[in-house]
Amino acid sequence: MIKRGNFNSDNQNSDSIRNHQNIDTIMQILEKHFNYTDRTTLNRMRKDKNKDPFKILISCLLSLRAKDETTEKISKNLFTIADTPQKILTMPLGRLEAIIYSTGHYHKKALTLKHVSRELIERFNGIVPETKEELLSIKGIGPKTANIVLNFAFDKPALPIDTHCHRIPNRLGWINTKYPIETEKVLEQILPKKYWFEFNGIFVLFGKTICLPVSPWCSRCPVRKYCPHIGVIRSR
């Protein structure tokens, strides 16, 4: 049984880091196999030369627990009617809920969109802030969303950690972490910064197609010879 390290964000426990000597090799292989750049709504928005940080923030909030196709469709619909914090804030709650209904958790998401819009107007002049501290100071914006905004909207190095980005580095034996927030801190130490922009896109695609949460396709995996399969009980 593998012992998990106690997480301390100020003084990282070395138990959280396992063997990360093969990171470069694995990243270079994954780069070749997982071209994520046009695969998700947020990645497409990121490539747009006129990208709008507010739209990226709102799409990210809508994408939580929603299918990507739904996020894209609903985001587009919403932005034809309301594409600024002012417009979202003044829109009747019921109308906003009806527009975003199919993304799921529509009542909670509508309240979050309104709260975030109000905070942007009252505290940031209606402009999405560019620092993690400011983003996290807005209720409704968590570490993953803050890092998506920094990375996708402002091209700043940041590591948005979702379930795939947390699970796979643990399976690969790079890290030994229990929670995504811990994974982010440990990866910040061991993952070279040159990979930070692509890490989320590659690992999300990898996790959705090959390194699945349950019964991963290890027989089809391009990095299987480097993987110790930590925590994998059943594979194909």
Ligand code: SF4
């Ligand atoms: S070998 Fe299996 S567990 Fe390891 S990274 Fe590949 S799919 Fe995931």
